[in-house]
Amino acid sequence: MARTAAxxxxxxxxxxxxxxxxxxxxxxxxxxxxxxxxRRVMTVPDEIDVIAADVRALSxxxxxxxxxxxxxxxxxxxxxxxxxxxxxxxxxVDATFECLIREFYGDNASEGxxxxxxxxxxxxxxFDDEVRWPITRFHNIWSIPxxxxxxxxxxxxxxxxxxxxxxxxxxxxxxxxxxxxLKPLIDQVVAKFPDVEVGxxxxxxxxxxxxxxxFDSLDAERIAxxxxxxxxxxxxxxxxxxx
Amino acid sequence: MARTAAxxxxxxxxxxxxxxxxxxxxxxxxxxxxxxxxRRVMTVPDEIDVIAADVRALSxxxxxxxxxxxxxxxxxxxxxxxxxxxxxxxxxVDATFECLIREFYGDNASEGxxxxxxxxxxxxxxFDDEVRWPITRFHNIWSIPxxxxxxxxxxxxxxxxxxxxxxxxxxxxxxxxxxxxLKPLIDQVVAKFPDVEVGxxxxxxxxxxxxxxxFDSLDAERIAxxxxxxxxxxxxxxxxxxx
Numbered sequence: 001m002a003r004t005a006a007x008x009x010x011x012x013x014x015x016x017x018x019x020x021x022x023x024x025x026x027x028x029x030x031x032x033x034x035x036x037x038x039r040r041v042m043t044v045p046d047e048i049d050v051i052a053a054d055v056r057a058l059s060x061x062x063x064x065x066x067x068x069x070x071x072x073x074x075x076x077x078x079x080x081x082x083x084x085x086x087x088x089x090x091x092x093v094d095a096t097f098e099c100l101i102r103e104f105y106g107d108n109a110s111e112g113x114x115x116x117x118x119x120x121x122x123x124x125x126x127f128d129d130e131v132r133w134p135i136t137r138f139h140n141i142w143s144i145p146x147x148x149x150x151x152x153x154x155x156x157x158x159x160x161x162x163x164x165x166x167x168x169x170x171x172x173x174x175x176x177x178x179x180x181x182l183k184p185l186i187d188q189v190v191a192k193f194p195d196v197e198v199g200x201x202x203x204x205x206x207x208x209x210x211x212x213x214x215f216d217s218l219d220a221e222r223i224a225x226x227x228x229x230x231x232x233x234x235x236x237x238x239x240x241x242x243x
Numbered sequence: 244m245a246r247t248a249a250x251x252x253x254x255x256x257x258x259x260x261x262x263x264x265x266x267x268x269x270x271x272x273x274x275x276x277x278x279x280x281x282r283r284v285m286t287v288p289d290e291i292d293v294i295a296a297d298v299r300a301l302s303x304x305x306x307x308x309x310x311x312x313x314x315x316x317x318x319x320x321x322x323x324x325x326x327x328x329x330x331x332x333x334x335x336v337d338a339t340f341e342c343l344i345r346e347f348y349g350d351n352a353s354e355g356x357x358x359x360x361x362x363x364x365x366x367x368x369x370f371d372d373e374v375r376w377p378i379t380r381f382h383n384i385w386s387i388p389x390x391x392x393x394x395x396x397x398x399x400x401x402x403x404x405x406x407x408x409x410x411x412x413x414x415x416x417x418x419x420x421x422x423x424x425l426k427p428l429i430d431q432v433v434a435k436f437p438d439v440e441v442g443x444x445x446x447x448x449x450x451x452x453x454x455x456x457x458f459d460s461l462d463a464e465r466i467a468x469x470x471x472x473x474x475x476x477x478x479x480x481x482x483x484x485x486x
Contacts, residue, residue: 013442015281017271018413018457021264024286028260038258040293043267043284050283073423074443075433112423149447170261180316180355190318199256200317204392214261 002165003036006058009043010051010069010079011146022148023068030155035165035218036064046070051082059086059141064162069146071136073115083138084120091118097125097134104133131157170216171227174209174240178202182211185233193226195219209240245408246279249301252286253294253312253322254389265391266311273398278408278461279307289313294325302329302384307405312389314379316358326381327363335364340377343368347376374400413459414470417452417483421445425454428476436469438462452483 007027013019024041031038039062044050051070058065070079084091097117102109119125120138127134135154136143144154175182179202190198197216203209213230215223231242250270256262267284274281282305287293294313301308313322327334340360345352362368363381370377378397379386387397418425422445433441440459446452456473458466474485 009284012440013444013457014267015271015284016411016413016459017268017273017275017281018442019444020268024257025260025263028258030260032260038260039288041252041258041286043286045282072443072445073426074429076442110424112426115423115426147445147447168259170259180358181353183316183355183358186317197255199261199319200315201256201262202315202390204390214256216259 002168003063004061005031005036005038005064005066006040006062007038007042007066007068008051008055008058009041009146010046010067011043012045012076014043014069015045023144023146023151026148026152026155027066027068030159032168033164034159034162035167036162037168046076046078048078048082048085051079052086055083055141056086059139063140065141066158067141067143068151071116071143071145073112079143080119080136083141083143087120087122087139089121092121093117094119094123094125094136097136100125100127100132100134126157126161128157128160166218168216168218169220169223170214171223171242172212172214173227173231173234173242174212175234176210176238176240177234179211182213182234185230186213188233189213189215189226189230192229193222196222196226198226245411246306247304248274248279248281248307248309249283249305250281250285250309250311251294251298251301252284252389253289253310254286255288255319257286257312258288266387266389266394269391269395269398270309270311273402276407276410277402277405278410279405280411289319289321291321291325291328294322295329298326298384299329302382306383308384309401310384310386311394314359314386314388316355322386323362323379326384326386330363330365330382332364334361336360337362337366337368337379340368340379343370343375343377369400369404371400371403409461411459411461412463412466413457414466414485415455415457416470416474416477416485417455418477419453419481419483420477421453425456425477428473429456431476432456432458432469432473435472436465439465439469441469 014021070077094117101113119136123136123138125134199214201212215226217223257264313320337360344356362379366379366381368377442457444455458469460466
């Protein structure tokens with residue numbers, strides 16, 4: 001069985017529309033490349049009780065959980081407090097984290113910077129030679145800063161730490177037919193390849209095709225067969241391309 | 244009290260990273276403009292049981308709920324079935340919806356198109372002169388197609404139907420100081436204006452500033468006061484602009 005994952009995106013700024021969320025797609029693609037199945041994503045406000053209840057449930061139901069946001073030094077950064085609350089432990093200063101902050105900022109290290117060394121008791125502070133500023137793993141929960149540039153950088157570190165399972169493979173067939181008229185052909189391939197996950201995605205903005213049909217599986221041969229079987233069922237003048 | 248909202252984003256393609264989710268920010272901004280508070284967003288796979296359980300809980304806990312995706316005619320479009328399952332009612336053909344589909348497609352209306360007229364029993368089929376293709380409201384749940392161009396169009400229709408409360412207002416101050424060093428000044432304004440929601444957002448990519456501090460409230464005067472009080476506390480050479 002593939003490992004499962006969930007994510008908790010934390011921040012009033014996402015729910016108010018001040019900022020367009022940009023981290024989920026990066027996380028989803030990283031997990032996909034590792035063969036880990038992302039099952040559930042929740043977006044919640046900067047509220048300790050809400051975050052604590054949700055992260056506790058997500059942690060219980062999935063192999064690995066990621067939080068995005070709320071790990072800075074200001075009053076609206078409550079992720080560490082919420083995680084500690086969820087598991088009934090105190091927030092403590094991590095000596096390694098504090099040392100890394102002092103190393104990073106030198107004489108400019110302020111009280112505000114050092115606040116970021118406060119983590120739920122029992123956390124592991126994770127870093128490596130490529131990513132020196134650490135992130136926190138607490139139980140099966142990785143807490144990542146929400147700023148997209150930083151988030152992407154941390155994902156590389158996490159991918160190295162999690163390691164890869166067998167990746168999920170995908171193929172796609174693009175056609176000029178609209179979804180409603182493709183339905184009988186899609187139903188055929190779904191029935192014939194029950195072990196392949198088939199997805200159907202219309203577009204209204206791409207002038208080159210109307211519907212993209214995707215075939216996902218761990219088995220390269222099966223998705224090649226399913227994709228070819230479907231492509232050959234599409235009328236030649238409605239077929240655009242396979243990839 | 245402001246009305247509350249939640250959203251359920253449905254689709255394997257989001258969780259696998261095949262598609263970057265684009266509807267949430269549009270929904271969030273629309274709700275914000277109406278004065279409705281978006282409290283929670285969940286992203287889940289195309290699975291009837293998962294969707295049914297989540298939509299039921301979201302519907303119970305919020306004034307209004309939106310689903311994005313899963314309303315087309317293919318096998319992976321299970322939103323209508325899941326909503327019906329959640330409330331223990333059958334899926335039925337809505338005569339108005341069927342009539343509008345026949346009107347829209349004329350002689351090209353296929354069995355696949357007509358499948359889209361199937362809705363949970365008790366649904367209202369909503370359209371107006373500007374948006375002729377209907378969407379479904381079932382209890383307090385509005386179901387919107389996931390294709391971004393269509394989603395945006397439907398939001399306008401929904402906004403007209405929901406009507407506006409008093410909008411939440413916002414001001415922002417941009418500074419060159421990093422968040423950790425701004426913290427004492429932010430703590431001051433938070434303590435002085437407990438009725439104003441203060442947010443603090445660092446950037447690593449904008450060369451013109453380091454931290455944006457936002458002030459939100461229903462009361463224009465209070466956010467003007469809070470914003471001015473904070474701006475005047477920032478050293479002049481670190482202040483960038485207010486807006």
